[in-house]
Amino acid sequence: MAQQNQDTAGVTIEDMAPQARFSLRVRPEQRAALAAVLGLDLPERIGTRASAEAGEALCLGPDEWLVIARDGAALTQAARASDIPHSLSDISDREISLRLSGPGVLDLLSAGCPRDLASIPPGGGARTLFESATVVLWRDGETDFRMDIWRSFTPQVRSVLEQARIDIAAGL
Structure with missing residues (x-):
């Protein structure tokens, strides 16, 4: 620090x-399936957050989360392997x-x-x-x-x- x-x-x-930080967008009906693939808890209610082994997620909108990942490379790899439509953008810098x-x-x-x-x-x-x-x-x-x-x-x-x-x- x-x-x-x-x-x-x-x-x-x-x-x-510095932390591995991502902007995640996924349709609400596919939230739970993508969360399972990524190893994250993705809260449904705006303003709530959840922690899991993969990292921490804050719900910013009905289809938007800010994710702090413990291992950014692993999260990115899991996202790329998924066939669930989503957007995961690295905003760490x-x-x-x-x-x-x-x-x-x-x-x-x-x-x-x-x-x-x-x-x-x-x-x-x-x-x-x-x-x-x-x-x-x-x-x-x-x-x-x-x-x-x-x-x-x-x-x-x-x-x-x-x-x-x-x-x-x-x-x-």
Whole structure:
């Protein structure tokens, strides 16, 4: 992890190690069959996620999942061997992930996100906006989030997060 910061705002922001990340699209009626082929659990409800030996999947839409694979090559090979129509796109290089944790994390994220973040349950997630950047938030615990950001928006998102930390620490 390249960078970690914590201050009196009570939030730690750290870079996460790169991961094999995929965008998966499959028709709802073929979801279960493809999930079995890939060795993944693909949740049906938007905003829910599931873990399996092959990785973790977050449902972003009725036919769309963000997949974090433990072995990207194995997942790709299983997908290629399948005769189930689907789209599996490797987006590993498109995004970086930050871990945001601590008692002030909801305040920090609310500085740039219009969504009611407290309504995302631990174990859930959502695609949303942070300032003008599209991000995916994974809520790992009451005070723990992961944020996936397109690389080109990373400087902007980091700037807003750092300013929000300063403001929270100052009681603004």
